[in-house]
Amino acid sequence: MRLTLRLTEGSLSRVHGPLRAEVREGQVMVLGAIFGRGEGFSVRRYRSYAVKALTDAVIDIVLEEGGSVEKPSPGEEPLESWVYQVDRLLRAGCRGFMVLGGVDSGKSSIAALIANRALLYGYRVGVVDSDVGQADIGPPACVSAARVLRPILWLRELRAERIRFIGYITPQRAERRISAAVVDLVSWLRRDVDVVVVDTDGWVQGVQSLEYKLEAAYLAGIDAVLVVGDQKLYRMVSSGWKRLRCGTVYLESPAVRETRDRGDRRLLRVEAYRRFLEPLRRRMVDLSEVAVLGSCFFSGEPLPREAAEGFSSVLRVRVLAASETYDTVYVVTAGQADPAGIDRLSSALNKQVYILDVNNMKGALVGIIGEEGVEVGIGLLEDIDFDGGVAKLLTPYEGPIKGLILGGTRLTENFEEYGRPLRCVL
Secondary structure: OEEEEEEOOOOEEEEEOOEEEEEEEOOEEEOOEEEOOOOEEEEOOOOEEEEEEOOOEEEEEEEOOOOEEEOOOOOOOOHHHHHHHHHHHHHOOOOEEEEEEOOOOOHHHHHHHHHHHHHHOOOOEEEEEOOOOOOOOOOOOEEEEEEEOOOOOOHHHOOOOEEEEOOOOOOOOOHHHHHHHHHHHHHHHOOOOOEEEEEOOOOOOOHHHHHHHHHHHHHOOOOEEEEEOOHHHHHHHHHHOOOOOOEEEEEOOOOOOOOOOHHHHHHHHHHHHHHHHOOOEEEEEEHHHOEEEOOOHHHOEEOOHHHHHHOHHHHOOOEEEEEEOOOEEEEEEOOOOOHHHHHHHHHHHOOEEEEEEHHHOOOEEEEEEOOOOOEEEEEEEEEEEOOOOEEEEEEOOOOOOOEEEEEEEEEOOOOOEOOOOOOOOO
């Protein structure tokens, strides 16, 4: 469906995706980016934005199924206050930003707006996406970074230039890894950019949910934290984060905004996995030549094959391999072990016995470490030949592999998550 939107100077309209728009006359602002005659923008599904006419303007719009255009009521769209606050901070010399807020509060829109305003000021800009569950820039279960070279309306328009593999799609249990990843990627971006924006996840309940974000903000040299749509959160952050050079700023959420249910979120993750995993190719990785991180089994010293096989009769299941640390024996089995046998073996060895069923590792998300010692891609663990010491990996990455990081998230052949996250898939 095609329509023509006519706006008078200073007026606002609200557009819901999916749609494509081109400015025929005048000049408009969307998420802090300015579009003039002959310039266009697209609004993706699940997104909505306020369009402000900076002059009298005419916009040609092509609506796709589900897209719409409407006039907001007074006070529904906080675009002008967002732009005012961000411009004020940029003029004050603030160059590091972190955006906080609950789920669907508008965090990623604020992050994009900061990037757009910084570009208009002539700064070089980079964004760190630390939302491992609803990742936009990189794959889920990763913290990602990219430079912003042109105006954007959604962080998903960027493509990750560097990732840090976390292995989980929820921040719980991975807080310190996420914090370290944010600090590392901010430092990496600052070699080439003037302004860095960190977008965060929507977990804001409980002390731990804020502590690791605070830690990342301090260690990464963040100047200002922008809290979106939650005044209680703003008061808590303002009280606890007083060391920030540019302080804490509260921004309202739009009164009308797109919300996503669990099904929508799963679909977006599938699309993100597909973007970074296709086309899948099989790689054979010699485990004697690579480092393996995030694994219980590979964290220990391998036991002789005869000793491992000797556990089979006690556990009443075929044992493929075993390793030990100071206090734990990790046993890889081809099925479920007998619980009573686990207790007997633990007593005999005087160590805790941890069973790793090889059936649970299929489809495990894996981070791939390249020659420079950093993650260069992701893949899926297909199988491990313990006798031959070879891992079968499915990944689009074709370069040298120097290490693997095993995550607790597992995917089906259709890139859908299955099962509960595991502390150790192997």
